[in-house]
Amino acid sequence: MRAVVLTGYGGPEVMDVADVAAPVPGPDELLVDVHHAGVNRADLLQRMGRYPNPERSAQEIPGLEYAGTVAALGERVSGWREGDPVMGIVTGGCYAEQVVTHERLALPVPPGLDLADAAAVPEVFITAWDALVVLGGLSSGRWALVHAGASGVGTAAIQIAGAIGARVAVTCSAGKVDACRALGADLAVERSPADWVAALRDGLAALAGPDDVDVVLDVVGGEEADRNLAVVRPKGCVVQVGLLAGPAATVNVGQLLAKRVRWVGTVLRGRPIEERIATCRRFAEEVLPLFTAGRLHPVIDRRFPLAAAAEAHRVMEANANIGKLLLDVT
Amino acid sequence: MRAVVLTGYGGPEVMDVADVAAPVPGPDELLVDVHHAGVNRADLLQRMGRYPNPERSAQEIPGLEYAGTVAALGERVSGWREGDPVMGIVTGGCYAEQVVTHERLALPVPPGLDLADAAAVPEVFITAWDALVVLGGLSSGRWALVHAGASGVGTAAIQIAGAIGARVAVTCSAGKVDACRALGADLAVERSPADWVAALRDGLAALAGPDDVDVVLDVVGGEEADRNLAVVRPKGCVVQVGLLAGPAATVNVGQLLAKRVRWVGTVLRGRPIEERIATCRRFAEEVLPLFTAGRLHPVIDRRFPLAAAAEAHRVMEANANIGKLLLDVT
Numbered sequence: 001m002r003a004v005v006l007t008g009y010g011g012p013e014v015m016d017v018a019d020v021a022a023p024v025p026g027p028d029e030l031l032v033d034v035h036h037a038g039v040n041r042a043d044l045l046q047r048m049g050r051y052p053n054p055e056r057s058a059q060e061i062p063g064l065e066y067a068g069t070v071a072a073l074g075e076r077v078s079g080w081r082e083g084d085p086v087m088g089i090v091t092g093g094c095y096a097e098q099v100v101t102h103e104r105l106a107l108p109v110p111p112g113l114d115l116a117d118a119a120a121v122p123e124v125f126i127t128a129w130d131a132l133v134v135l136g137g138l139s140s141g142r143w144a145l146v147h148a149g150a151s152g153v154g155t156a157a158i159q160i161a162g163a164i165g166a167r168v169a170v171t172c173s174a175g176k177v178d179a180c181r182a183l184g185a186d187l188a189v190e191r192s193p194a195d196w197v198a199a200l201r202d203g204l205a206a207l208a209g210p211d212d213v214d215v216v217l218d219v220v221g222g223e224e225a226d227r228n229l230a231v232v233r234p235k236g237c238v239v240q241v242g243l244l245a246g247p248a249a250t251v252n253v254g255q256l257l258a259k260r261v262r263w264v265g266t267v268l269r270g271r272p273i274e275e276r277i278a279t280c281r282r283f284a285e286e287v288l289p290l291f292t293a294g295r296l297h298p299v300i301d302r303r304f305p306l307a308a309a310a311e312a313h314r315v316m317e318a319n320a321n322i323g324k325l326l327l328d329v330t
Numbered sequence: 331m332r333a334v335v336l337t338g339y340g341g342p343e344v345m346d347v348a349d350v351a352a353p354v355p356g357p358d359e360l361l362v363d364v365h366h367a368g369v370n371r372a373d374l375l376q377r378m379g380r381y382p383n384p385e386r387s388a389q390e391i392p393g394l395e396y397a398g399t400v401a402a403l404g405e406r407v408s409g410w411r412e413g414d415p416v417m418g419i420v421t422g423g424c425y426a427e428q429v430v431t432h433e434r435l436a437l438p439v440p441p442g443l444d445l446a447d448a449a450a451v452p453e454v455f456i457t458a459w460d461a462l463v464v465l466g467g468l469s470s471g472r473w474a475l476v477h478a479g480a481s482g483v484g485t486a487a488i489q490i491a492g493a494i495g496a497r498v499a500v501t502c503s504a505g506k507v508d509a510c511r512a513l514g515a516d517l518a519v520e521r522s523p524a525d526w527v528a529a530l531r532d533g534l535a536a537l538a539g540p541d542d543v544d545v546v547l548d549v550v551g552g553e554e555a556d557r558n559l560a561v562v563r564p565k566g567c568v569v570q571v572g573l574l575a576g577p578a579a580t581v582n583v584g585q586l587l588a589k590r591v592r593w594v595g596t597v598l599r600g601r602p603i604e605e606r607i608a609t610c611r612r613f614a615e616e617v618l619p620l621f622t623a624g625r626l627h628p629v630i631d632r633r634f635p636l637a638a639a640a641e642a643h644r645v646m647e648a649n650a651n652i653g654k655l656l657l658d659v660t
Contacts, residue, residue, distance in 0.1 A: 221583050240583060241587075243583055243584060243587060247582045247583050248580065248581075249581060249583045250578065250579070250581075251580075251581070252577050252578060253570060253577050253578070253579045254573060254577030256570055256594070256595030257570055257571075257572075257573060257595035257596065258595070258597065259595065260594070260595055260596050260597060260600070261594070261595055262592055263593045263594075264590070264593075265583070265585075265587035265589065266587065266590050267588065270590070271590075
C-alpha cells in the first residue's frame with residue numbers, strides 16, 4: 001500500500017510517499033481502507049522527533065485519525081461488517097491507504113456526514129469534549145475560555161460549548177475573530193499582542209457575564225499559563241491540552257490555592273487502550289448524536305492529496321488554517 | 331471575656347490579651363466555652379496581615395479551631411445540649427474564652443479523647459484527609475508523598491494514609507526523621523539540602539514500591555512545585571495546601587501533560603460555609619470513628635497558656651515543633 005513515511009526527523013521534507021506492507025488486523029481488529037486522514041499538531045511534533053508513537057513499528061507513518069470503510073474483520077470482531085463507514089483515532093499510521101484499529105475504538109460515521117466530514121471529527125471533537133466537559137466539568141450556564149479558537153480543537157470547542165448550553169469566549173489571531181464569532185463564540189478577542197485578559201474581562205462585562213471564566217482550554221502554555229490561572233473563577237479548571245509556547249512556565253501558585261483551582265494536563269494518544277476505548281464509547285453516546293441533530297459541524301479548511309502531506313504541514317506550521325486540514329488518500 | 335486580640339499587624343508582639351465582649355450566637359449557632367485552641371500557620375499569616383479573616387469583626391481575634399463545651403444554644407439549634415463536648419473549625423476567634431459556630435459545623439468529640447486531644451484534631455486532620463483522600467483520591471495500595479511530615483498536617487497525613495491502607499513517604503527536617511517513622515511513615519527523607527527526589531526514589535525502590543507516588547500533599551511550593559510534578563505518577567495528583575516558600579513557581583508543564591496530572595490548590599477557611607459544613611459532616615462520618623478505634627491519634631507537641639500565644643507563634647515560626655501547638659484557655 002501507499003503511505004507517507006518519515007525518512008528521518010526534521011522539516012516537512014522528511015515525509016516521503018512509499019510502498020509499504022499493509023497492516024494485518026489482529027483478532028479484535030478492523031482493517032480499514034482510509035479515505036481521508038486528518039492532520040494534527042501532534043503529527044508535526046512526531047515528524048520533528050519530539051512525539052514518538054508509543055506503539056513502534058518498522059516504518060514510522062504519521063496520522064492519528066482516519067475516516068474510511070471497513071475492508072476486513074479480525075476473527076473475533078462482532079460489531080462491524082465489511083464496507084461499513086468508520087472513523088476513529090489511533091496512535092499512528094493514518095497517512096496511508098490502510099490502517100488497523102481495535103473494533104471498540106472505531107466509531108460509526110454519524111448519518112448525514114460524508115467521509116471527508118467524518119475525518120475532520122475524531123481528534124478535535126474528542127479532545128475538545130474530553131477537555132471541556134469530562135475533565136473541565138463545563139456545564140450549562142457556565143463560561144469556557146478557549147485559546148486558539150480558530151484551530152481544529154478551537155472550532156470544535158466553540159460548537160460543543162454552545163451545544164451543551166454553556167457560553168464560550170475565545171482568543172485567536174487578529175484575522176480570525178470573525179470566523180470564531182460565526183462558529184458561535186459569544187466573545188472573541190485577539191490573543192496577542194493585545195492584553196487579552198483585559199479584553200476578555202471587558203467583553204464578559206459587556207455581555208453581563210461573570211467576572212471570569214469557569215473552564216479554560218489551553219493549547220498554548222508558556223506565558224499564558226499564569227494568565228489562565230488569573231482569569232479562572234474559584235473552583236474552576238484549567239485544562240492544558242498543548243504547549244505550543246513550550247513547556248516552561250512561571251506561575252503564581254497562590255491563585256491556585258486561594259481560588260481552589262484545578263490545573264489538569266491531558267493527552268489522548270498516551271492513554272492506555274482501555275482508556276481510549278472508554279473515551280470513544282462515551283463520545284459516541286454523548287457527542288455523535290449532536291452531529292446528526294445538526295448541532296455540530298466539522299470545520300474543514302483545506303484538503304490535500306496524500307502526496308502533498310508536506311504542504312499541509314507547512315500550512316499548519318504557518319498557523320494559516322481555520323479548522324481542519326485533511327489528506328485525501330483514496 | 332478574655333481574648334488575644336491583634337493590636338496591629340506584625341510580629342508575635344502585636345498580640346495582646348484583652349477583655350472583649352463575648353460573641354452572641356445566632357439562631358442556628360452554638361456558644362462554646364473554649365477550653366483549648368489550636369495554633370496554625372494561617373494564624374501567623376493573619377497576624378502579619380497577609381491572611382485576613384473573611385468574616386470581619388470589630389476586634390480581630392486569631393484562632394481557627396477549638397475544643398470545649400457547649401455554653402448556650404441558639405433558638406433553632408436541635409443537635410446539641412448545653413455542656414456537650416464539642417470541637418471544630420471556624421474562620422477566626424478561637425484565641426478566646428468563647429466562640430460561636432453554626433451547629434452543623436461543630437463536631438462531636440470522639441469518645442476516648444479529652445478536650446486537649448480534641449483541640450489538636452480539626453484543622454490538621456480535616457486538611458490532611460480532604461487533601462489526600464477527597465481531592466487527591468488516595469486509596470488503599472497507593473503511595474502518598476507528604477512534605478513537612480512532622481508538621482501538624484504532616485503528622486495527621488501520615489496516620490490517615492496508614493489508616494486507609496495506603497503507604498506514605500514524607501520529607502522533613504533533619505532532626506525529625508525518626509519522629510515521622512514512629513508515627514507510621516513508610517519512608518522519611520530529609521527535604522533539604524539533600525536531593526530528596528533521588529532519596530525518595532531510592533527509598534521506594536528499596537521497599538519494592540512504584541517508581542513514583544500517586545498523590546503529593548505539599549505545603550511548601552516554590553522550588554518544590556516542579557519536583558512534585560516530577561515525582562507524581564501518571565494520572566496522579568499534587569494537592570497544594572500551602573506555600574511556605576512563596577507563591578511564585580517555575581515548572582515544566584510538559585510533565586502535567588505527558589502524565590495527565592492534576593495540580594489542585596485548596597484552602598479550608600476561604601470556602602463558603604455550606605462547603606465547610608459538608609466537609610465537616612463527611613469528616614465526622616469517615617474519619618472521627620478512626621479516633622475511637624485507636625487508628626488515629628492527635629499529636630501534641632506543646633501547650634501554652636492563652637497569654638503566651640506569642641511564644642507559641644515563635645515556636646511555630648522556628649519550625650521547632652513536631653505536631654500541634656495548643657493554647658490552654660480555661
